Amino acid sequence: MNTAIIKYNAGNIQSVLFALERLNAPAVVTDDPALIREADKVIFPGVGEASSAMQYLRERRLDEVIKSLEQPVLGICLGMQLMCTHSDEGDTTCLGIFDTQVKKFDQGLKTPQIGWNQAKQKRPELFAGFDEDPYFYFVHSYYAGVCDETAATTEYGLSFSSALQKKNFYGVQFHPEKSAEAGQILLENFLKL
Amino acid sequence: MLTKRIIPCLDIKDGRTVKGTNFVQLKDAGDPIELAAMYASQGADELVFLDITATHERRKTLADLVNKVARQINIPFTVGGGISTVEDVRILLQNGADKISVNTAAVKNPALINELAKEFGSQCVVLAIDTKLEDDGEWYVYLTGGRTKTNIRCVDWARKAVDLGAGEILLTSMNHDGTKSGFALSITKRLSTSLPVPVIASGGGGTMQHFVDVFKEASADAALAASIFHFKEISIPDLKNYLSDQDISIRK
Numbered sequence: 001m002n003t004a005i006i007k008y009n010a011g012n013i014q015s016v017l018f019a020l021e022r023l024n025a026p027a028v029v030t031d032d033p034a035l036i037r038e039a040d041k042v043i044f045p046g047v048g049e050a051s052s053a054m055q056y057l058r059e060r061r062l063d064e065v066i067k068s069l070e071q072p073v074l075g076i077c078l079g080m081q082l083m084c085t086h087s088d089e090g091d092t093t094c095l096g097i098f099d100t101q102v103k104k105f106d107q108g109l110k111t112p113q114i115g116w117n118q119a120k121q122k123r124p125e126l127f128a129g130f131d132e133d134p135y136f137y138f139v140h141s142y143y144a145g146v147c148d149e150t151a152a153t154t155e156y157g158l159s160f161s162s163a164l165q166k167k168n169f170y171g172v173q174f175h176p177e178k179s180a181e182a183g184q185i186l187l188e189n190f191l192k193l
Numbered sequence: 194m195l196t197k198r199i200i201p202c203l204d205i206k207d208g209r210t211v212k213g214t215n216f217v218q219l220k221d222a223g224d225p226i227e228l229a230a231m232y233a234s235q236g237a238d239e240l241v242f243l244d245i246t247a248t249h250e251r252r253k254t255l256a257d258l259v260n261k262v263a264r265q266i267n268i269p270f271t272v273g274g275g276i277s278t279v280e281d282v283r284i285l286l287q288n289g290a291d292k293i294s295v296n297t298a299a300v301k302n303p304a305l306i307n308e309l310a311k312e313f314g315s316q317c318v319v320l321a322i323d324t325k326l327e328d329d330g331e332w333y334v335y336l337t338g339g340r341t342k343t344n345i346r347c348v349d350w351a352r353k354a355v356d357l358g359a360g361e362i363l364l365t366s367m368n369h370d371g372t373k374s375g376f377a378l379s380i381t382k383r384l385s386t387s388l389p390v391p392v393i394a395s396g397g398g399g400t401m402q403h404f405v406d407v408f409k410e411a412s413a414d415a416a417l418a419a420s421i422f423h424f425k426e427i428s429i430p431d432l433k434n435y436l437s438d439q440d441i442s443i444r445k
Contacts, residue, residue: 011313011317018264022267047316047317112390114360115197115198115391117194117196118194135196135444138195139269155194178268
């Protein structure tokens with residue numbers, strides 16, 4: 001089994017690769033559409049800014065590639081946000097896989113939200129094996145609103161989508177690659193899909 | 194609910210973990226990778242590595258250490274010490290650091306904070322401030338590992354740095370560091386309640402009650418300590434249980 005990690009102009013790609021190495025899961029970091037299409041699983045990582053990331057993806061037609069994938073796809077952090085319809089960050093039209101919008105946290109809150117917060121599970125696929133609602137590591141200033149495709153919610157001033165899923169597409173706002181045992185379990189759950 | 198973070202700090206000199214009192218009298222405290230792995234398994238929420246020799250001595254070894262840590266450790270970590278350029282930061286982030294901290298170089302060239310925030314995002318730019326309470330009752334910024342005094346007030350510098358794009362403040366009180374007499378509650382509270390970014394309190398943590406105080410009284414978002422963890426005076430699981438019993442939101 002092989003996992004493709006989509007290479008683009010965003011951070012944390014190395015961390016995701018290291019996390020898969022710790023799970024002994026073979027992975028390649030690539031922006032080659034053919035390699036992405038033929039992978040068993042695809043991870044769409046990302047720490048960065050929405051509009052420049054979308055521009056980079058469009059210039060390489062990776063936006064069309066991602067939308068057309070049929071194997072399980074996991075967006076992480078900015079990756080998940082880019083799978084929504086629109087982000088207020090740079091007023092960016094995104095991939096439109098998840099039917100929700102990405103907005104900035106209210107002024108009164110410390111942003112970015114940095115640290116460990118709890119994900120309340122709504123859908124079981126990514127969260128198998130947790131007796132209690134697990135804690136994950138978050139670093140973000142923008143959030144995806146709650147919608148029918150919400151797979152977990154988290155509270156920070158308001159309730160937002162900390163996980164989304166629709167058909168073969170999954171997204172998590174937190175960083176499983178940096179979330180200790182809980183993150184490893186979640187990544188293993190994704191790799192078993 | 195977002196939890197308060199417990200952050201062990203590893204001061205690195207020539208590839209080993211060291212710890213001193215009031216920034217001097219260094220003692221060997223072990224292998225950084227082994228310590229980091231142990232803290233991660235015990236429930237540390239993040240780690241900070243500060244290369245305290247970096248300003249004066251060579252630092253290629255730091256990138257190698259960062260790479261090893263990133264491969265083995267499954268929690269976030271910050272790397273600091275002698276960072277003065279965008280290129281320094283790029284190398285550390287590419288090797289797997291989640292955040293970097295800047296200190297002296299940012300005071301000398303505040304535009305550095307803005308450059309780093311634009312290039313890599315505020316979320317990975319931590320501003321470290323070493324500060325000391327002087328006889329006039331004001332907290333001042335110190336540079337080069339606490340060796341050089343400035344006339345800059347801590348509160349002014351923290352505010353300016355946040356405006357420039359710092360995503361987090363790591364505040365070390367030189368009056369308290371290494372004393373185990375408790376964190377500097379007044380200055381920590383001033384920053385954490387007035388700034389729109391998280392504040393990590395550092396220096397002085399000696400008992401579990403000190404951590405309760407810095408979270409409850411000073412509203413710190415995270416607390417950092419070194420020697421009490423390195424020399425096993427307080428264990429992280431015991432500390433987290435204690436905090437949880439005191440109704441402080443913590444990841445267990």
